[in-house]
Amino acid sequence: MVFDALTVQEVLKRFVMAPTNYELLPSLLPIIGGALVIELYFGKHESESLGWNTSVGNAVIWVTTGISLLITSELGQMERYASYFLVVVGSLVGYMNFYHKWSESVAFIISSAGIVYSLAYVTVVLVKTDIPVNNTVLKASLIFIVATNLGFKILQMFETPANDGFGMR
Numbered sequence: 658m659v660f661d662a663l664t665v666q667e668v669l670k671r672f673v674m675a676p677t678n679y680e681l682l683p684s685l686l687p688i689i690g691g692a693l694v695i696e697l698y699f700g701k702h703e704s705e706s707l708g709w710n711t712s713v714g715n716a717v718i719w720v721t722t723g724i725s726l727l728i729t730s731e732l733g734q735m736e737r738y739a740s741y742f743l744v745v746v747g748s749l750v751g752y753m754n755f756y757h758k759w760s761e762s763v764a765f766i767i768s769s770a771g772i773v774y775s776l777a778y779v780t781v782v783l784v785k786t787d788i789p790v791n792n793t794v795l796k797a798s799l800i801f802i803v804a805t806n807l808g809f810k811i812l813q814m815f816e817t818p819a820n821d822g823f824g825m826r
Contacts, residue, residue: 662793663788663789663793663794663797664793665793665796665797665800666797668788668793668794668797668798669797669800669801669804671782671786671788672778672779672782672797672798672801673801675778675781675782675786676689678786680785681781681782681785681786684722684725684726684729684781684785685778685781685782688718688722688774688777688778688781689774689778691718691770691774692770692771692774692775692778692805692809695770695774696770696771696809696812696813697812697813697816699770699813700809700812700813700814700816701816701817701818701819702818702819703818703819706765707765707768707769707770709754709757709761709764711768712750712754712764712765712767712768713751713754713755713768715768715769715770715773716747716748716750716751716754716768716773717747717751718747718773718774718777719743719744719746719747719750719751719773719776719777720743720744720747720748720751721747722743722747722777722780722781723740723741723742723743723744723747723780724740724744726739726740726743726780726781726784726785727740727741727744730784730785732784735790736783736784739780739783739784739790740780740784742780743776743777743780750764750767750768754768770809771805771806771809772802772806775801775802775805775806776802778805779798779801779802783798
């Protein structure tokens with residue numbers, strides 16, 4: 658199905674409803690599951706923060722998602738570019754994180770689970786559907802990524818902090 662002149666609201670609805678599409682579910686389920694577990698973990702264990710090893714691992718999510726799209730999908734030129742984008746950005750970020758080539762603050766923001774998983778999610782939806790990439794879709798993508806990250810922060814606020822004192826026997 659080809660979409661003509663979608664509004665931002667219509668694109669956002671397609672992003673939210675994407676997991677109900679059986680063809681997208683195998684690609685989206687690892688992204689959704691991983692994001693939920695990681696975000697809930699950091700909500701539960703508030704005293705912990707993202708480390709270099711996790712930032713490298715999160716960058717690998719982009720690489721593996723891009724490669725998965727390349728080998729499991731019939732892609733047009735723009736879809737291939739989007740998949741290559743994930744592989745290249747993931748490789749670059751992974752390299753920069755692996756060798757500590759930039760500050761922790763930059764690495765840990767770029768490699769945060771919310772950013773990594775939501776960008777991977779949006780890319781999978783755009784590559785595996787007929788949603789045309791234009792300014793409206795890019796605006797909706799940015800809104801979805803920001804809303805997803807805000808949603809995770811709100812979810813973390815409702816979580817009971819862990820007793821990380823390790824004093825219980």
